[in-house]
Amino acid sequence: LLDKIKDAKIIFVVGGPGSGKGTQCEKVVAKYGYTHLSSGDLLRAEVASGSERGKTLQAIMQKGELVPLDTVLDMIKDAMIAKVDVSKGFLIDGYPREVKQGEEFEKKIGAPCLLLYIDAKGETMVKRLMKRGETSGRSDDNEETIKKRLDLYYKATEPVIAFYSSRGIVRKIDSELPVDEVFGHVAKAIDGLK
Numbered sequence: 001l002l003d004k005i006k007d008a009k010i011i012f013v014v015g016g017p018g019s020g021k022g023t024q025c026e027k028v029v030a031k032y033g034y035t036h037l038s039s040g041d042l043l044r045a046e047v048a049s050g051s052e053r054g055k056t057l058q059a060i061m062q063k064g065e066l067v068p069l070d071t072v073l074d075m076i077k078d079a080m081i082a083k084v085d086v087s088k089g090f091l092i093d094g095y096p097r098e099v100k101q102g103e104e105f106e107k108k109i110g111a112p113c114l115l116l117y118i119d120a121k122g123e124t125m126v127k128r129l130m131k132r133g134e135t136s137g138r139s140d141d142n143e144e145t146i147k148k149r150l151d152l153y154y155k156a157t158e159p160v161i162a163f164y165s166s167r168g169i170v171r172k173i174d175s176e177l178p179v180d181e182v183f184g185h186v187a188k189a190i191d192g193l194k
């Protein structure tokens with residue numbers, strides 16, 4: 001199974017909270033048929049299941065902190081294995097959130113061929129999340145938690161981009177533009193893959 005995962009394209013989608021990762025991934029799924037795995041969605045599904053583990057996760061996410069690496073990596077790995085026979089590519093959205101997560105992913109699963117760096121200004125991300133919070137029902141889309149998520153993004157996640165830049169696989173995408181224009185640049189990056 002892991003051999004098959006190695007044949008599939010793995011794309012990391014990295015960006016701050018509210019930068020537009022999920023929005024762009026949906027469009028990639030529609031055009032390219034890749035499998036979209038959002039770490040946040042996987043975690044929220046566990047919370048929704050009402051399990052004891054879900055309760056622990058919910059408390060961490062509510063504070064805008066990162067859940068333990070092993071928990072999220074196991075979830076992603078299981079989801080990839082479940083899809084490996086039907087998937088020519090995987091969009092890994094919201095992971096890695098720290099350099100260590102990237103290193104562990106590569107040890108246990110495989111190497112990414114591309115990192116889409118979805119880039120928006122801090123004030124833009126806050127505005128979008130406050131708006132999303134009106135309808136998302138997400139307990140972390142509130143002003144206090146948004147601020148913590150943003151701080152953690154700059155501290156822990158931005159170093160991930162520098163780490164993969166040295167490998168030449170980072171494509172920076174300007175996510176201040178309208179959704180369809182952002183997608184134009186995303187599509188160009190994916191079309192450039194061999």
Ligand SMILES: Nc1ncnc2c1ncn2[C@@H]1O[C@H](COP(=O)(O)OP(=O)(O)O)[C@@H](O)[C@H]1O
Binds near residue numbers: 128177179
């Ligand atoms: N390019 C864009 N321009 C304007 N609004 C956007 C853009 N991309 C995403 N949004 C909006 O911003 C919010 C956050 O987007 P989302 O895709 O959920 O981000 P993330 O998954 O990175 O947190 C959503 O409400 C979405 O509709």
Ligand SMILES: Nc1ncnc2c1ncn2[C@H]1C[C@H](O)[C@@H](COP(=O)(O)OP(=O)(O)O)O1
Binds near residue numbers: 021039096
């Ligand atoms: N790779 C990861 N490692 C640790 N915690 C994670 C994680 N991915 C998600 N989480 C937890 C902490 C995040 O604040 C929360 C929501 O994540 P998300 O849905 O990816 O947010 P967003 O799409 O707004 O960037 O879930």
Ligand SMILES: [Mg+2]
Binds near residue numbers: 021022038040094
């Ligand atoms: Mg998202």
